Amino acid sequence: MPEGHTLHRIARRHNALLGGRKxxxxxxxxxxxxxxxxxxxxxxDEVGAYGKHLFYRWDGAPTLYVHLGLVGRFTTWSRSxxxxxxxxxRLAMRAADATTYLTxxxxxxxxxxxxxxxxxxxxxxxxxxxxxxxxEFARRLxxxxxxxxxxxxxxxxxxxxxxxxxxxxxxxLGIHPDTPAAALTPExxxxxxxxxxxxxxxxxxxxxxxxxxxxxxxxxxxVDLDDDERLYVYHRxxxxxxxxxxxxxxxxxxxxxxxxxxxxxxxxx
DNA sequence: TCTTTATGGTGAG
DNA sequence: TCACCCTAAAGAT
Numbered sequence: 686m687p688e689g690h691t692l693h694r695i696a697r698r699h700n701a702l703l704g705g706r707k708x709x710x711x712x713x714x715x716x717x718x719x720x721x722x723x724x725x726x727x728x729x730d731e732v733g734a735y736g737k738h739l740f741y742r743w744d745g746a747p748t749l750y751v752h753l754g755l756v757g758r759f760t761t762w763s764r765s766x767x768x769x770x771x772x773x774x775r776l777a778m779r780a781a782d783a784t785t786y787l788t789x790x791x792x793x794x795x796x797x798x799x800x801x802x803x804x805x806x807x808x809x810x811x812x813x814x815x816x817x818x819x820x821e822f823a824r825r826l827x828x829x830x831x832x833x834x835x836x837x838x839x840x841x842x843x844x845x846x847x848x849x850x851x852x853x854x855x856x857x858l859g860i861h862p863d864t865p866a867a868a869l870t871p872e873x874x875x876x877x878x879x880x881x882x883x884x885x886x887x888x889x890x891x892x893x894x895x896x897x898x899x900x901x902x903x904x905x906x907x908v909d910l911d912d913d914e915r916l917y918v919y920h921r922x923x924x925x926x927x928x929x930x931x932x933x934x935x936x937x938x939x940x941x942x943x944x945x946x947x948x949x950x951x952x953x954x
Numbered sequence: 955t956c957t958t959t960a961t962g963g964t965g966a967g
Numbered sequence: 968t969c970a971c972c973c974t975a976a977a978g979a980t
Contacts, residue, residue, distance in 0.1 A: 688961050737962075755962040756974045773974055789974035791963060840963090847961045894961075919961085940968080941962090 687753040689736055689845020690888030693813045695759050696734035697889075699741075702763060702783035703729050709779040713770035713786075720795050721776065724749060729780075736808045736844025740801055747795040750804065751776075754791025761785040808844040812881040813889060818843075819878040826866050826874060833869060833877075834862030835939035843878075845885055849919045852943050853896040854880055856917045856950060862936075862943050863953035901927045918944040 710724040728744040741749035751757075767784035770777055776787040787793065796804070809825050810818025825842045836842050837851040846854070855862055858876055860869070869877075888894050895907050895915045902910065917927055922935035926946040935944045 691961075753962080754973065755960060756972095757962085758974080771974090775973090791973065838962090849961045 687737060687755075687757065688847035688850055688885075688888070688894065689734075689811065689813055690885050690892075690894065692737050692739055692753070692845070693734045693889050694892055695761075696732045696739060698761060699729075699732045699759075699785065702761070703778060703780050703785070704731060705729070706780040711777050713774040713777055714772065717775050717793060720749075723747070723795065729778075735805050735814065736811050736840055737847070738804060738808070740796075747797060748801050750792060750794055750796045750801065751787065751790055752792035754789070757790035758788050759785050760788075808840055809842045811844040812878065813845060813885050816882050819875060822878045823871070823874045826869075828867040830865050830867055832863045832938050833860060833866050834943050836866045837877075838939050838941065843881065846881065848941050848943070849894050849916065850881070850884060850888075852919045852945065853894070853916055854884065856946060857884075857896060859950055861950045861952035862938050862945050897927065918946060920944065 706729060707726055708724070708729050709726065710721045712718045712721045724743055724746050727746050730742045730744055733740045733742070737752060739751040739753075741751070743749070753759075762784045764782060765779055765784055767779075767786070770786050771788065773788045774786045775790055775793050778785050810821045812818060822843050826836055829836060834851055834855060837846045837854065838848070852862070854877060857880060858873065860873060884894075884896060891908065893915065895910060896917060897910065897915060901917075902914075905914075918933050921933040922944055923932050925931065926933055926949060929946065929948045931946055931948040933944050934947055935942055937943070
């Protein structure tokens, strides 16, 4: 589930349900018990999302840092009653009108203000936080030889893009994933940033990634699309391109599989 | 009942 | 580049 839009959505919901309230904090799994005890009963001041990173800031306690990684997940109810936590639940938080369980996080720990700043400091501009990161994105992308599909996953260049968005953004712009970053025109670099802003913010609003455009939706609206109708290329190897019917292709770039249409995204090696 | 897969990232070599 | 970490659900047997 987690690309940038997911994390910002979690921050928004947790701010609404838990922010400004005293929160009961514990660790059903036990692996976070000592830290949970330091937060238990404190007031949660604010939840901040930066790229794929979450920071829970408390009154009188260190910041709770959470990174979901590939398999991490928050399950949240807008009431204090919830089903029992599973044995894998690392962290549980409960306020008067909300309960949330965290499973499988890559990172869940308390951090100092200094460490919090270091983590945020490594990140490139986040297109969900601010639209005004285009010049910084272009600067960090730089005249690199790395494939653009690798650069888009590098959180130091742009924060919040994941494996689905990188494939879909490159399809929408007609750019082959192997294209070296240095070979992109300034117009393509600008378009990558602008499209990232639009698409990730759309993802925050809808709560899922939907990149297909109205021309390919048929008579249906964006919210009515089934899960297998939302995307152009991600995980569609061998299936016909929605625009030109050419079979979608797949290869690894930067250690992750990616997908593209050889006709709509010409070039590569 | 296995094995595989997943929208992520780190650290060793 | 590879091994590894985390959990749950889907797919194979």
